Amino acid sequence: AAALFMVRGSRPLARKALRLAGLVIPLAVFPLWGAGAYRICNLAPAAVLALLEAARLSGSGEDSLLGRMVSPIAKEGEGKGFSGLSTYFWGAALASLAPGGIGPAVTVMANLGDPWASMAGSAWGGKRSPHGKTWAGSAACLVVTSWAGLSFVMLFPGSGVTFFRAVLASMVMTAVERYSPGEYDNLSVQAAGAAAMILAAGVFG
Numbered sequence: 001a002a003a004l005f006m007v008r009g010s011r012p013l014a015r016k017a018l019r020l021a022g023l024v025i026p027l028a029v030f031p032l033w034g035a036g037a038y039r040i041c042n043l044a045p046a047a048v049l050a051l052l053e054a055a056r057l058s059g060s061g062e063d064s065l066l067g068r069m070v071s072p073i074a075k076e077g078e079g080k081g082f083s084g085l086s087t088y089f090w091g092a093a094l095a096s097l098a099p100g101g102i103g104p105a106v107t108v109m110a111n112l113g114d115p116w117a118s119m120a121g122s123a124w125g126g127k128r129s130p131h132g133k134t135w136a137g138s139a140a141c142l143v144v145t146s147w148a149g150l151s152f153v154m155l156f157p158g159s160g161v162t163f164f165r166a167v168l169a170s171m172v173m174t175a176v177e178r179y180s181p182g183e184y185d186n187l188s189v190q191a192a193g194a195a196a197m198i199l200a201a202g203v204f205g
Contacts (some may be wrong), residue, residue, distance in 0.1 A: 019111050022088070026104035026111075031156060038104060039096040046093035049086040081183050091190030098194040101159025105152045105166065106193035109173060113145035114189065117177060131181050138178045145170035145193075164204065165197045172196040 030038040052066035070083045091110070096103035121128075121137030128134055149166030152159070176192040177185050 018085075019115050022111050023108060025092075026107045027155075030101065030104040030159075035096075035100065035103070039093075042089060042093040042096045042103070042107075046086075046089040049083075049089055053082055053086050084183070084186055087184055087186040091187035094187070095190040095194035098198055099160065101152070101156055101161050102165075102194050102197045104156075105149060105159065105161045106169060106173070106190050106197065108152050109145040109148045109166075109170060109193060110186070110190045112148045113141045113170075113173065114177065114185070116144040117141035129178065131179065133178045138174055141177050142170060142174040145173050160201075161197065165200045168200050169193040169196040 025038065025041050029041050049066070052064070052069075056064040056066045066083065066086075070085050092103070092107045095106045098106075117133075117137040117140050120140035121134040124134070124136035126134045126136055146167055149161070149170050150163060153161050153163055153166050170193075173189045173193040173196075177189050180188045
């Protein structure tokens with residue numbers, strides 16, 4: 001919640017607040033009702049958003065139902081591609097297909113890491129990559145995703161997520177966040193984090 005005090009502007013503030021609200025699904029639905037209910041909470045909106053995106057991109061654009069829904073939180077230029085809300089739920093839905101608590105862990109890490117990366121990049125600046133990312137933002141992403149992953153492991157020791165897998169996933173997620181275009185990093189970061197944990201489980205046990 002402290003992150004909200006560092007945000008300026010109504011749209012960025014709304015986006016960060018929505019990110020924090022998104023923690024309810026992995027931190028409440030998963031422990032209370034299990035992985036099956038958690039998957040439904042991500043797959044259902046992901047499917048609905050896919051249909052709304054198809055309708056928006058095929059015709060009315062920002063005047064479509066989805067365009068009006070996301071206008072209070074949309075980034076500049078989002079009208080030309082997929083909305084951040086859609087790519088977020090698509091990433092969460094993909095990650096939710098992983099076994100155990102991998103999906104919830106990755107989504108918690110992404111929900112906290114991405115806003116802090118954005119705020120650190122804006123606050124401390126520096127040279128930006130071709131995708132608009134800064135080293136300050138990447139450092140913040142690594143620290144926050146690591147902290148979030150380790151906290152998840154301590155909160156849910158029976159989730160199947162280990163300290164090693166959380167740290168490995170945080171490094172992979174940070175690298176993917178840095179080199180992914182901003183319009184797709186909501187999706188790619190979560191998918192990459194889940195893949196890293198699955199591979200770590202298969203290789204290292």
